[in-house]
Amino acid sequence: MTAWLMRSFLLCLLNAALALVLSPLCEGIMRKLRAAIHSRIGPPITQPYWDLFKLLGKEDLRSAGGVVYASLPAFTLGSVLLLAALIPMGTAAPLAFAGDMIVVLYVAAMSGILVMLVGFASASPYASIGSSREMMMLLSVEPILAIALVVGAFKARTLALGGIVNWQVQNGPSISMAIGGVAFFLALQALAGKLPFDIAEADQEIMGGPLVEQSGPRLALFRWAMWTKQLVLAFLLVEVFFPWPRLGIHQLDLLMTSVKVLVVLVLVAVIDVVNPRLRIDQAMGYFLRVAFSSLAALAFAVIGK
Amino acid sequence: MVDAVRYVEASIVVLIVGSLVSLLFARRRKLCGWVSFAFVCASSVYTGLAVVGGCKGASGEHTILQLPQLGSRLTLRVDPLSAIFLAIVALIALLSTLYSVRYMEHYAHDKVAKFFPVLLLCVASMTGVLVCTDFLFFLIFWESMTLTSYFLVTFESENAASQRAGLKYFIITHGATLCMVAAALLLWRTSGSFHFDAIRQTLSALLNTRPFLAHSIIFLFFLGFATKAGILPMGDWLPDAHPVAPSGMSATLSGALVKLGIYGLVRLFCSFLVVSPSLRMWGIILALAGTGSLFVGNLTALRQTDTKRLMAFSTIGQIGYICLGLGVGAYCLPMYPALASIALAGAILHAVNHACFKSCLFLGAGSVLYRTGQRDMDKLGGLAGFMPYTTGTTTIASLSIAGVPPFNGFASKWLIIAGCVLAGMRFPLFLVLGLIALFISLATLASFLTVLGSVFLGKADPDIRTREVPISMIVPQVVLAALCVLLGIFPQLMLRFVGHAVADVTGITAAGVDASRIWGGLFLIDGSPVAFWSPLAMLAALAILALLSYAIQRAGGAQVRSVPVWYCGEEHAPATVRYPASSFYLPFKHAFQGIYPSGKVHVPRFPAPLRRALDFDQWLYVPAVRAMDAAADRVSRTHVGIPQIYLLWIVVGAIVVTGILLWVKG
Numbered sequence: 001m002t003a004w005l006m007r008s009f010l011l012c013l014l015n016a017a018l019a020l021v022l023s024p025l026c027e028g029i030m031r032k033l034r035a036a037i038h039s040r041i042g043p044p045i046t047q048p049y050w051d052l053f054k055l056l057g058k059e060d061l062r063s064a065g066g067v068v069y070a071s072l073p074a075f076t077l078g079s080v081l082l083l084a085a086l087i088p089m090g091t092a093a094p095l096a097f098a099g100d101m102i103v104v105l106y107v108a109a110m111s112g113i114l115v116m117l118v119g120f121a122s123a124s125p126y127a128s129i130g131s132s133r134e135m136m137m138l139l140s141v142e143p144i145l146a147i148a149l150v151v152g153a154f155k156a157r158t159l160a161l162g163g164i165v166n167w168q169v170q171n172g173p174s175i176s177m178a179i180g181g182v183a184f185f186l187a188l189q190a191l192a193g194k195l196p197f198d199i200a201e202a203d204q205e206i207m208g209g210p211l212v213e214q215s216g217p218r219l220a221l222f223r224w225a226m227w228t229k230q231l232v233l234a235f236l237l238v239e240v241f242f243p244w245p246r247l248g249i250h251q252l253d254l255l256m257t258s259v260k261v262l263v264v265l266v267l268v269a270v271i272d273v274v275n276p277r278l279r280i281d282q283a284m285g286y287f288l289r290v291a292f293s294s295l296a297a298l299a300f301a302v303i304g305k
Numbered sequence: 306m307v308d309a310v311r312y313v314e315a316s317i318v319v320l321i322v323g324s325l326v327s328l329l330f331a332r333r334r335k336l337c338g339w340v341s342f343a344f345v346c347a348s349s350v351y352t353g354l355a356v357v358g359g360c361k362g363a364s365g366e367h368t369i370l371q372l373p374q375l376g377s378r379l380t381l382r383v384d385p386l387s388a389i390f391l392a393i394v395a396l397i398a399l400l401s402t403l404y405s406v407r408y409m410e411h412y413a414h415d416k417v418a419k420f421f422p423v424l425l426l427c428v429a430s431m432t433g434v435l436v437c438t439d440f441l442f443f444l445i446f447w448e449s450m451t452l453t454s455y456f457l458v459t460f461e462s463e464n465a466a467s468q469r470a471g472l473k474y475f476i477i478t479h480g481a482t483l484c485m486v487a488a489a490l491l492l493w494r495t496s497g498s499f500h501f502d503a504i505r506q507t508l509s510a511l512l513n514t515r516p517f518l519a520h521s522i523i524f525l526f527f528l529g530f531a532t533k534a535g536i537l538p539m540g541d542w543l544p545d546a547h548p549v550a551p552s553g554m555s556a557t558l559s560g561a562l563v564k565l566g567i568y569g570l571v572r573l574f575c576s577f578l579v580v581s582p583s584l585r586m587w588g589i590i591l592a593l594a595g596t597g598s599l600f601v602g603n604l605t606a607l608r609q610t611d612t613k614r615l616m617a618f619s620t621i622g623q624i625g626y627i628c629l630g631l632g633v634g635a636y637c638l639p640m641y642p643a644l645a646s647i648a649l650a651g652a653i654l655h656a657v658n659h660a661c662f663k664s665c666l667f668l669g670a671g672s673v674l675y676r677t678g679q680r681d682m683d684k685l686g687g688l689a690g691f692m693p694y695t696t697g698t699t700t701i702a703s704l705s706i707a708g709v710p711p712f713n714g715f716a717s718k719w720l721i722i723a724g725c726v727l728a729g730m731r732f733p734l735f736l737v738l739g740l741i742a743l744f745i746s747l748a749t750l751a752s753f754l755t756v757l758g759s760v761f762l763g764k765a766d767p768d769i770r771t772r773e774v775p776i777s778m779i780v781p782q783v784v785l786a787a788l789c790v791l792l793g794i795f796p797q798l799m800l801r802f803v804g805h806a807v808a809d810v811t812g813i814t815a816a817g818v819d820a821s822r823i824w825g826g827l828f829l830i831d832g833s834p835v836a837f838w839s840p841l842a843m844l845a846a847l848a849i850l851a852l853l854s855y856a857i858q859r860a861g862g863a864q865v866r867s868v869p870v871w872y873c874g875e876e877h878a879p880a881t882v883r884y885p886a887s888s889f890y891l892p893f894k895h896a897f898q899g900i901y902p903s904g905k906v907h908v909p910r911f912p913a914p915l916r917r918a919l920d921f922d923q924w925l926y927v928p929a930v931r932a933m934d935a936a937a938d939r940v941s942r943t944h945v946g947i948p949q950i951y952l953l954w955i956v957v958g959a960i961v962v963t964g965i966l967l968w969v970k971g
Contacts, residue, residue: 012846016853056861063870066689068700071851074858078851085846095846098826098839102719102726105743106710107843113709113750120758123687123870128758128884135751136893143744150736153726159829159836213870217858224857281892295737302733 011094016081019089023227024048026262030269037273048227055220063122063213072118073214073221079110080225080232089235090254092162100159101149105142108191108233111225112138118222119210130209133280134200137190140287144187144294148180151297152240165239169246176300181241183294185264188237190287192230194268196275197283205277234264309358309383310367313391313436316351319344320429324422331418338406341421345402345428352395352432359383359391360802363809366438376498377441385806386576387435389653390568393660394435397560398428400781404668405553407775411675412461412551419460420551427453427557434565440489440499444482447565451478454562457554458546467549470542477542481532488525491518501577509579516583523587526573534566535624537598544605547617548680552671555613559620560664564656567627574635575649575811585636589734592632596738599625603745605901607752608894610886611680612670612760615752616663618901619706622749623659627652629742630721633728633735643817644728647829649807650800650818651720657799658713658792662705665785666753669699672774672782673760682756682886687765687879691772694779696761698786703757705789707750711840711847713789716796716827718746720818723829723836751890759886764870764879794840797823 028045035042062069085095086104099107112134119131153159155176156167168177190197200209208214211222238260246253278286323344330337358364363384370379383391402424409417430453433446455478459471493499496507511519532539543563547555574591578584602621609615630652637645670680672695679685689696705712708719725739773779792799800820808814819828826839872882917923943954 009846009849013849013853016850056857056863058861058863060863060865061868062865063868065867071855074851074855075847077854077857078847081850081854082843082847085850095842097837098842098846100723100836100838102722102743102836103710103838103843106708106715109747109750110709113707113754116754117757117762120754120762121689123762123764123879125872125882125884128763131754131758132884132889135754136890139744139747139751139890139893142747143740146740146743150726150729150740154730154733154736157730157835158833159723159726160834163835217861217863221854221858284892284896298733298736 008094008097012085015085015089015094019081019084019228019232020224023224023231024052026231026265027227029262030265030272033266033269034273037270052220052224055223056217058216060216060218061213062218063124066121069118069121072114072121073218073225076111076114076118077221077225077228079107079114080228083107083111084228084232086161087232087236088162088165088239089232090239090257091250096160096162101153101161101164102159104161104236105146105149108145108229109138109142111229115210115222118214122210122213124213126206126208126212127210130200130202130206130212133202134210136280136284137197137200140284140291141187141190143291144183144287145191147291147294147298148184148187149240151176151180151301154298154301161236161240165243168240168243172244174300175305176297177241179294179297179300181237183290183297184237184241185267186290187287188230188233188264189268189271190283191233192268193226194230194272196271196278198277199280199283202277230265230268231261234261234268237264309355309364309388310381310436312351312355312358313381313383313432314367314369316348316355316395317429317432319348319351320425320432323348324425324429327425328418328422331416331422334409334417335406337417337421338402338409341425342402342406344425345399348428348432349395349399352391355383356388356392356395359388360385361805372441375441376493376496376500376503377439378500379442380438380500381436382438383436385802385809386568386571386653389657389802389806390435390564391432393564393657394428394431394561397557397660397664398424398431400784401553401556401560401664401668404556404671404778404781405551407777408553408671408675409551415460415462419456420554423453423456424554424557427457427562431561431565435568438501440492440501440504442499444486444489447485448482450562450565451482454554454558458550458558460551460554461549464549470545470549474542474546477532477539481529481539484525485529488522488529491522491525501572505577505579508577509581512579512581512583520583523573523578527570527587527590530566530569530573531594531628532566533563534570534628535563535598535621536566536594536628537601537621537625540598540621540624543621544614544617547620547667548611548613552613552667552674555616555671556664556667559616559667560660563620563624564660567624567631567652567656570628570631571649571653571810574631575638575807578635582639584638585640588632588634588636588638590632591635592629592735592738595625595628595630595632596741597625598622598628599745600741601900603748603752604897607748607755607890607897609752610682612673612682612756613667613680615682615756616666616670619749619752620659620663622745623655623663623706626718626721626742627655627659629738630655630724633721633724633738636732636735637724637728638811638813641728641731641831642811642813643831644724644731645811645817646804646807646813647720647817647831648724648728649811650803651717651724653803653806654720654796654799655714655717657803658705658717658789661785661788661792662702662712662714665698665702665782665789666706668778668782668785669695669702672778675774675778676771682759685760686883687761687763687769688771689761690765691769692761692774694773695782698782699761700757701786701789703753705793707753708746709750711793711844713791713793713796716793716838716840718742719836719838720829727829727831727835751893755886755889758889759884763883766878766880794844795823796820796827796840800827 027048116131119127152164156164327341366382368380430446430450437443461467535543599622606618630648634645634649705714708714725735729736797820828834829836
């Protein structure tokens with residue numbers, strides 16, 4: 001029992017460490033790509049690491065007091081790392097015994113909730129507007145995530161993510177899961193806070209939204225949490241909806257998954273570069289249509305396709 | 306095992322005596338409150354003993370009164386289902402009475418004689434409803450509960466809004482009671498008895514012989530219970546009645562009283578209806594009603610700016626969740642008992658959890674009202690600095706109601722949604738309902754973030770002077786918030802009792818919920834384990850990862866400095882730049898405008914002739930008084946005080962008298 005507990009604990013930490021180390025690298029690649037499309041040279045790929053490094057040493061300016069306000073950045077990053085421990089990333093998830101698909105959906109929303117709380121607590125009107133927008137984006141995007149994962153659960157007859165992945169690997173592609181995957185990908189753009197859906201942050205408009213009052217190490221943690229979240233969700237997309245081909249050789253599979261995740265993130269970055277920012281009502285209308293279209297996946301799943 | 310019933314009887318007697326005794330002290334506000342609290346304490350101890358006795362298996366029946374002519378007898382019994390609801394009633398009654406002791410100072414013009422004795426009677430009748438096994442006395446207790454709660458809702462005699470809301474409550478709930486009376490009489494005509502067992506047998510016989518009549522009876526019962534539970538559209542009384550009642554009563558209404566409607570629904574659908582195919586149809590109806598209720602209730606809550614009204618709408622929404630769980634459970638009962646036990650356990654657990662967090666929220670709103678006199682969120686802000694305990698408990702309760710793991714709301718919502726998805730694998734409609742429930746859980750979060758963001762967080766105006774509420778008001782809030790956390794981390798504690806209740810009331814033995822390990826997690830079993838939730842492991846992992854993150858945050862050794870909010874270089878008073886509650890999520894609110902049409906109740910108007918005939922002032926008193934007045938006026942005009950005029954009158958009088966005498970003689 002103890003050995004098993006220690007093992008899952010260490011795996012959990014390993015997962016967290018990997019996600020923490022890899023996420024700035026992905027962000028660096030995305031920045032480089034954006035620069036290339038803009039015909040710029042752009043920053044070196046390691047730039048996000050240097051950004052974080054520098055922010056961690058800068059002065060920490062706070063517009064509000066209290067223990068809760070002080071601990072929010074740590075809990076935000078912690079909740080994203082918890083999500084990383086719940087999602088199969090190349091291997092089985094270390095905490096798979098503790099949470100199923102519904103838990104994953106709620107934990108995925110947790111970091112957003114904590115960011116909103118920080119926004120409201122920092123007392124800046126810009127932050128409040130940003131938090132309010134963040135909530136509306138969450139309201140429009142989470143149902144799509146839920147529909148896509150429920151399709152998987154319906155097909156695999158289990159709510160465990162690992163079970164859904166196994167079912168996918170064994171049964172091969174299906175129309176319903178493909179539609180679900182596409183819907184998930186469209187939602188990922190908003191969950192990662194990328195254009196055309198970076199409405200909550202909107203730097204040129206409301207100066208970073210919920211994070212306008214955050215500086216130094218607090219800002220570093222929030223940034224890091226955001227980058228890690230996009231990486232983790234990209235893993236979720238690849239593992240649940242596009243896990244093939246599985247060769248059975250562990251290292252090779254892991255490599256393949258990582259390459260696919262990178263492809264997904266590159267696609268996200270390309271969409272980010274070539275689009276202007278939407279207004280919140282336009283974004284909500286768009287996601288409403290996506291949500292209703294993704295119900296088609298459910299319909300296909302019910303008729304067994 | 307008869308003891309459990311004896312304890313409940315003792316509890317009811319203590320409450321009735323307490324109600325009379327507190328009436329004696331009604332002149333002194335605080336004393337009256339403390340005396341009532343002492344009696345509620347004693348009754349809660351008795352109820353607690355009854356709950357302990359009854360939660361594992363049904364107690365024996367105890368008959369107090371026999372009415373053989375009517376085929377009715379006052380029989381009490383505690384079974385695991387009623388034990389769970391008894392626990393809710395006792396806990397919420399205890400805490401809201403304690404809270405009300407100081408809170409009632411808020412109403413300087415109204416006497417507490419109208420509050421504490423009636424509150425105690427209300428609690429006594431709720432207890433009676435839960436242990437009664439005879440429909441005649443069930444309805445008597447039910448009616449006395451409705452009446453006492455009506456008086457508590459209309460406590461503020463000077464407040465027109467509260468009188469109007471009370472009238473609406475009175476009319477709607479009495480319509481519902483009428484439905485139940487009709488249903489009970491229809492059954493009585495067939496069986497000649499009011500006893501629950503007889504009714505169960507009659508109903509199952511009728512379903513085979515006269516299905517139309519049987520379904521009509523079920524529908525009438527459904528209407529009655531659903532109205533009390535606050536399921537839309539019958540629950541229209543709820544958003545008006547909750548905000549105007551004193552906060553202690555709002556907490557009791559939302560925490561305990563509407564739960565009795567749920568208790569009735571569980572009894573009706575899981576115990577009275579034998580496992581028959583018609584249960585599937587009723588399951589779908591219940592699930593649809595619940596989904597409609599949770600959709601409309603929670604999205605309407607999002608549009609409110611009055612704290613207590615927001616919470617009232619959200620009660621409708623949360624009751625919708627419970628009803629959805631019941632519906633899925635009822636649907637699965639005939640064919641998939643394991644799934645039914647999952648959904649029913651989720652529904653009953655959500656009823657318990659809702660009692661904890663919603664009462665806590667109402668008490669929090671009451672504390673804000675007590676100190677600031679304000680319910681309008683647009684006019685509040687930054688109270689976190691002044692009321693740290695209320696802020697903390699309201700935050701915990703808000704996160705619980707939104708279903709943020711690992712608070713208690715999550716465990717029950719997880720069971721209900723998992724039940725929906727698993728049942729949806731057999732009947733896909735439930736998949737859609739489960740998805741709606743998931744989405745609405747976020748909308749709940751949005752509406753309570755509005756409360757947190759606009760009432761407690763942010764900067765307060767510099768001229769605000771307020772402070773934390775007295776300790777007797779803090780304690781109930783803290784206890785409820787602690788329960789939210791405890792039941793969130795250890796849902797197994799409650800789920801075991803809920804499991805007993807479900808098994809006892811439905812008679813199914815297949816267990817879909819594995820809650821045997823206290824330190825491990827919850828498993829849902831549908832053939833094989835299909836869903837997992839282990840709050841303790843999750844919490845431990847979150848704590849470790851958050852500590853790790855905090856270590857990273859402090860790694861650079863950055864200096865911390867407190868600075869004013871940056872308004873792009875300008876200086877503003879906090880009030881002028883505050884983001885008001887009515888502006889939150891405006892585009893989203895616009896998208897869901899008008900999903901809740903509400904009718905206003907006017908005082909009924911009599912036909913005009915009748916009104917005129919009854920208006921004695923108009924045609925009797927006023928004309929009579931006027932005539933008297935005019936006559937006196939004329940008389941007084943003769944007395945002008947001049948001697949010559951009097952002499953003239955005497956002469957004229959003498960002539961008239963002589964004339965009359967002559968005329969009589971002649």
